[in-house]
Amino acid sequence: MSLQEADLIKELADKILYHRQLYYSGKPVLSDHEFDELENKLRKLDPKHPVLAMVGTSSLAADDKIKHRFPMLSLAKTYVLDDLLKWQGDRELLGSVKLDGNSLSLVYINGKLTEAKTRGNGFEGENVQSKVSWIESCLPKLNWKTIKKFNINDSFIEVRGELCCHEKKFESLSQKMETLGLEKPSNPRNIVAGILGRKHHENLSKYFDFFACDLLGEDGFSPFDKEADKFKFLLELGFLIPEVRKVQTKEQVESYLSFVKNYIDFEPYGADGAVFSINRVEEHRRMGSTSHHPRFKMSFKWQGETATTELLSISWSTSRLGVVTPVAEVKPVTLSGATISNVTLHNVSRVVEHQLKVGDQIEIVRSGEVIPKFLRVVHAKKGQCLVPTHCPSCQFKLLEDGVRLLCSNTACPAQVFRGVLNWIQVVGIEDLSEKRLQLLFDLEKVNKIADLYSLSVKDFLDLPMVKDKLAKKLYATIQSSKSIPLAVFLNGLGIHGAGQSTWKELVDFFGDLETILEADSSAIAEIDGFAEKSAQQIVSGLKLRSRDIKDLIKAGLAPYVELADKKFENNNFKDKTFVLTGTMERPRQSIVDDIIKAGGKVVNAVSSKVDVLIIADPKSKSSKAKKARDLGISLWSEKVFTEKLKF
Ligand SMILES: [Zn+2]
The missing domain is CATH 3.40.50.10190 (BRCT domain)
Structure with missing residues (x-):
């Protein structure tokens, strides 16, 4: 090694140490990429340089264990709705999506992150602070203004949650690991534990996201009266939080579970159930914990009994977005105490993959209260697997789109019907059930969303089981839904790839409906947090729905713009x-x-x-x-x- 080279190595090592120090103190000046470049340069010159192997600037070794001040217990678990309801009693619950990551505890003293550790055995965990400092969503500091605003006086705050790896980030991480000569990870769930347990390359943790699910004050309980407020606080501090919802009635619990069930299938972070906690924190203190789990929380999972039965027929139906999905009718069989005669087959690829046909003996599973699922073929009958070529609703020729079959006819009756039903659910027109809507469709009184607004009290009286009082109520609810926030209006159109919060952001950004309709995808993609692809989906979705939008405005819909809290205009910011x-x-x-x-x-x-x-x-x-x-x-x-x- 030449003297010059030795100097360069020393210079690089010092630089890396300096920037790492800045990073840990929350004041980095280099981008991650620039920092990686420094490390790469040093690695080329001296692959075994100790700076490359150092864990942060902390003097603690990576395998340090730290005691949890309050044990990190497991959760009581059930697969049965009745058990959940019995535990609940008449109490209000807060439901949240149960992310399937690695549990992490972050301890803040006077607002500053002082400890980060894994769950470990529940009593002591692995010190992972140096890794956590690479993770943007593990906040190094808590905003004192927010703490004051929420009246929190505890100097000790512990935030617990799940560390997860997004599908997309997992791809980048896999590539990165390959270029570093590390073994390629098998799945997003394992990689989090893998990186946390690794002594080197702790900067790979930056591919992870932390979701805050719990908050403990000095007495080991949430310092809030309600669980819901805890999440508001965490969100305002800047933490990511899972999808949460307050539920009380059986219907609300069921509807939340079906939401979660649906959500899990598309959740890019990986989720495996729902967690419910009693909303009133006072109850938590009263109920306490067993040595294994807190009594005020209950997780719900779908993972049930299986049974073998005969496939009688496969029926295909078209969804709101034109996806044609198969459902199997099976010989009735008892599963987890219920008689099962229908089983979801998910999508066409499942049918083709297993060559499903009438007469097959199949194994099915029922998890919790959702529709049972097909697991495998136990004994196949001879014959051919049949897949539709035309839409069962409109007879349009179907397109193959990856694992799905698609009806591209935007006037497809099944899609239109589902679209109107979606509007009714989003806008909240209670009592107008799917059955009643189907009757209105059959009578040709409703053919599109806007038709709802020309229905008279008499139209409802023509429906079976609808008396004067209900007819008037239905009419009034529909009429009152003419005045709704613009974001709700747009969400009601059911455009693929955009939910309520997306529309709220677009409304906040563009200000009114006209401007949103005029915006092209590049204007939307410019907004912080929007990707080009979703921007394109939004623009083409709005275009597809332009007829509906015009008809709705003509029908007297007057969506209004909600101001983002109280807007205060400031010339340093206005229109900039x-x-x-x-x-x-x-x-x-x-x-x-x-x-x-x-x-x-x-x-x-x-x-x-x-x-x-x-x-x-x-x-x-x-x-x-x-x-x-x-x-x-x-x-x-x-x-x-x-x-x-x-x-
Ligand atoms: Zn169709």
């Missing part, structure tokens, strides 16, 4: 466009919220349309900062931003 980059002291989302409230917009990329780049270090030499300087864009530090917010 912002880009955020680097790690900030405050949670990113709360900065975005403040900008929107002050009348500004936040976009993804630096371009000539941008007015201000908010950046951790305005002197940074990063490409974003350079480009901004070249374009004459103002660069504000977070401190300057806070000043400008005060006028």
Whole structure:
């Protein structure tokens, strides 16, 4: 090794140590990529350099164990709805999606992250603080303003949650690991535990996301009166949280479970059930815990009994979005105490893969209260597997789209019907059940969403079992739904790839319906947090629904724009466009919220349309900062931003 090379190695190592220190103190000036580049350079020159193997700047070894101040217990679990309801009694619950990640505990003393550990054996866990510091959603600090706002006086706050790997990030991580010469991970669930247990490459943790699910104060319980408030607090602090909902009646519990069931199939982070906790925290203290689990929480999973039966027929139906799905009718069989005669087959690929046909002996599974599922063929009957070529509703020729069969006819009666039903559910027209809607369709009184608004009291009286009182109520509910928030209106159109929160963001950004309809996909993709693909889906979805939108407005619908909290206009922000980059002291989302409230917009990329780049270090030499300087864009530090917010 030449002297010159030795100098270069030393210089690189010092640089890495310096930047790592900055990173751990929450003030990085290099992007992850730039930091990786430094490490790569050093690795090329000296692959065994100790700096590369060092775990953070902490003096603790990676296999340090830390005691949990309050044991991290398991959860009581059930597969049976009745058991869940019996446990619930008449109490209000808070349901949340049960993410299937690795449990993590983050301890904050006076708002500062002082400990991060795994669940371990429940009494002591592995110290993972150096890894956690790479994870953006593991906040290094809690915003004191938020703590004050929520009246939290505990100096000890423990946030517990799940560390998960998003499907997409898993792909990037796999590639990255391959380039590092590490063994390729098998699945997103295992990789989290794998990286957490690794001594080196702790920066790979940056591919993970932490979802906060629980919060403990000094007495080991939530410092809030209600569980729901706990989640509001976590969200406002800037944590990611799972989907939560308050439920009380049996119907609400069931509807939430069917939501979760559906959600699990598409959840990119991996989820395996629902967790319910008693909403009143006072009850938690009263009920306490066993040595194994808290008595005030219950998880619900779908994983049930199986049975073998005969496949009698396969029926195909078209969904709201035109997907043609198969359902099997089977010889009635008892499973977990219920008689089963229908089994979902998911999609056409399942039918083709297993060559399903009438007469097959199949094994089915019933998990909780949902529709039972097909598991496998036990004994196949001779013959051919038949798959439809035309839509069962409109006879249009079907398209094959990956694992699905699609009807592309937008006037397809089944799709239109499902679309109107979706509107009714989103807007909340109670009592107009699927059955009643079907009758209105059969009588040709409803053929599209807007037709609902021309129905008279008499039209309802023509339906069986509908008396004067109900007819008037139905009519009044429909009429009152003419005035709804614009985001609800747009959500009711059932456009693929966009939910209520997406529409709310678009409404906040563009201001009114007209502007949203005029926006092209590049304008939407510019908004912070929107991807090009979903922007395109939104634009084409709106285009497809333009007839519906016109008809609804003509029918007297007057969607209104809800202001994002109280808007206060500030000339430093009004009509200006912002880009955020680097790690900030405050949670990113709360900065975005403040900008929107002050009348500004936040976009993804630096371009000539941008007015201000908010950046951790305005002197940074990063490409974003350079480009901004070249374009004459103002660069504000977070401190300057806070000043400008005060006028
Ligand atoms: Zn069709």
